[in-house]
Amino acid sequence: MQQTVEEIKEMISSGIDLGGADLSKFGPEDAIFGDQGLGLDSLDAVELIMLLQKKYGITIENMQQGREIFKNLGTLADYIIKNRKK
Amino acid sequence: MRNHKEETGRSLAGKWKHAFIYGLIFIGGRGLAYVFLYPLVFVYTCFPSVRKKSQSYVIRRFSPRCFTDFFKHTYLLNLTFARTLVDRAALGILGATAVTSTEEERELCRKLLSEQKGLILLSAHVGCWQMAVNLMQFLPGKKHVLYYRNPKDYDKTVSQHTGQQAPFDFINPAGPLGGTVEMMNALQRGEVLCAMGDRMFGPEKNALSVHFFKGKVSVPYSFYRIAAITGAPIVILFFPWLKRGMFASKTAAVLRIPDGGNQKEKYLPYAQQFMDELADFCIQYPYQFFNYFDLWSEENATNCRRN
Numbered sequence: 001m002q003q004t005v006e007e008i009k010e011m012i013s014s015g016i017d018l019g020g021a022d023l024s025k026f027g028p029e030d031a032i033f034g035d036q037g038l039g040l041d042s043l044d045a046v047e048l049i050m051l052l053q054k055k056y057g058i059t060i061e062n063m064q065q066g067r068e069i070f071k072n073l074g075t076l077a078d079y080i081i082k083n084r085k086k
Numbered sequence: 087m088r089n090h091k092e093e094t095g096r097s098l099a100g101k102w103k104h105a106f107i108y109g110l111i112f113i114g115g116r117g118l119a120y121v122f123l124y125p126l127v128f129v130y131t132c133f134p135s136v137r138k139k140s141q142s143y144v145i146r147r148f149s150p151r152c153f154t155d156f157f158k159h160t161y162l163l164n165l166t167f168a169r170t171l172v173d174r175a176a177l178g179i180l181g182a183t184a185v186t187s188t189e190e191e192r193e194l195c196r197k198l199l200s201e202q203k204g205l206i207l208l209s210a211h212v213g214c215w216q217m218a219v220n221l222m223q224f225l226p227g228k229k230h231v232l233y234y235r236n237p238k239d240y241d242k243t244v245s246q247h248t249g250q251q252a253p254f255d256f257i258n259p260a261g262p263l264g265g266t267v268e269m270m271n272a273l274q275r276g277e278v279l280c281a282m283g284d285r286m287f288g289p290e291k292n293a294l295s296v297h298f299f300k301g302k303v304s305v306p307y308s309f310y311r312i313a314a315i316t317g318a319p320i321v322i323l324f325f326p327w328l329k330r331g332m333f334a335s336k337t338a339a340v341l342r343i344p345d346g347g348n349q350k351e352k353y354l355p356y357a358q359q360f361m362d363e364l365a366d367f368c369i370q371y372p373y374q375f376f377n378y379f380d381l382w383s384e385e386n387a388t389n390c391r392r393n
Contacts, residue, residue, distance in 0.1 A: 017348050033263060042264030043292045043308050047348055049270055050315050059271075066267045 001028065004077035015051045016044050028074030037072065045070070057085030108175055116176040116331060123168045131161045140164070142380040146299040147372060159373075166373040170327050174217040186328070187335040192224045194337065195321060199225060204273030204318035206309055209325065210284040210364050213374045214333040218325040219254055219280050229254040230272045232265060232281040254280070259287045266308070273316040281309055283322075283360045284377065294350060294357045298365060301382040305361060310353035314343040320356075322363050326371045338363035 009023040023038065031037030033045065040048065048070075052058050058080065060066045069079045110119040130136050137160050144163065150156035199205045205225075209215050219231055233256050257265040257272075257279075264287070272279050286293050286304050293304040313320050320341040327333045339359060346352030368375050 015348075041289050041292065042266045043288070043311060045263040045266045046270060046308070046312055046315060049267065059274075060267055061271070063262050063265075063267045067262055070263070 001074065001077045001081065004080055005073045008073055008076055008080070011051050011055060012038065012040075012048065016040065016047045026073060028077065029072055031072050032070050032076065052080070055086065056080050056083075058083045107172065108179060111172065111176050111179050115180065116172050119172045119176075120169065120330065123165060123172065127165045127168050128161060131157065131164050136164070139378040142382055143299075143375055143377065146301065146382070147368060147375070162373045163375070166327060167376050169330075170214050170216065170333075170374075170376075173214065173327070173331055173333070176331065177217050186332065191335060191337050194340070195225055198319045198321065198340070199227065199276070199278065201319070202276040204276055204316055205278045206273070206313055206318050206320045207278060207280045207323050208283045208309055208320050208360060209280065209323050210282055210360075210367075211376045212284075212364070212367055213325040213371065214327050215282070215325055215376075218323075218333070218335065222278075223253065225278055227277050228272070228275075229278040229280060230257050230268065231255070232257045232259055232269065232279065234259050234287060264288055264308075266312070269312060270316065273312065273318045279318075283309060283357070284364060284381075292350075294354055296354070296358045296361045298361045298381070299368070303361070303381045305357050307350045307353050307357055310341075310343055310356045311348070311350070313341070314345040314353070322360055324364075324367045326367070327374055336367075338367070 005028050009026065012018070013023050018038070018040075021038075026038060032048075033040045033042075049060055052060070060069060069076055107119050107122070110122060137157070140160055140163055141156075144150065144156060144159045148155070148159045150159055195205065195207075207219075207222075209218070219229060222229065231254050257268045259265050261268075269279055284303075284305060286306055288306065288308070290304075292306060292308055294307045295302050296305055309320065312318070320343065322338040322341065324336050324338060325333050326336060341356050341359065343353070343356055
């Protein structure tokens, strides 16, 4: 899973404008959205969803599901490992 | 001249006053309710706090020469807003409201929708925006409305009056991730998304600063970015109130936005075009701009975003 977490961080830092934030210190337990962790916001979610579709061919069907998947880097990595089509 | 009161979406009149107006519509049709609006709106306009809500627009749009002039414009603005609310209630209670749109307009929307990339209908808090979406049955497929409803907003929606299921789904911008997942999914399924492009909801970094009536205002850029990502065309559409129980749909422009990455400045021309079209609308229909807060105040823009 750690490898996928690193891939996600790489994908986020290259595809989303984080104002030069260093993602190397973040691990699987760190939140993706909100004030804690990576601190991504709703519009970053749009970018992230598109990146996930392009890179892994996965879609987030609804927000109920999205809430669990985007809880932290670890849950997203888990979902990618189980559902990736690419 | 700054209005420090934030826009909350909360109704000005209480629950029982709404019930009273609904009763009038039920008993005597919208004509009877209209008669009551003249004194009712006059009384409300006498309150400084009520005048303050729209003063930034009234001053910029009309440059009133004296207090009487300022009061007159504020009264006419409030009266038109009250009429649109009565018409919306009448649509739900009596089912009688007419929308005039040309076949070309309808065909344009149908054609854009047939591209299967979804369609964003971008409007503003002007005219009869609140009920327009109820009358867009000519568009096939599901429709979604991005809408934040304050629990203290006592205006009933059309479907609350009729007791029938609304012809659209609400997407709550105050929900998880600002409703972006739902918006993206809807567009990718080729469905219609209706949203307002004149009011910020969300963090400052997602705002664009554009010119509007002798000043700068903050507007959301998310719709332009989502359109660029999904390839969905944007139709800028306004719904002017024409007369008792009748409003029109006016297509101002169609935007096709190439994907310019996530640098928001690349979407500035589109946001500016939207606000230019809105300014044109306000020139043609001066008493139909219903943003009851100081759009130009940085403080209020921030307050609005916090809601």
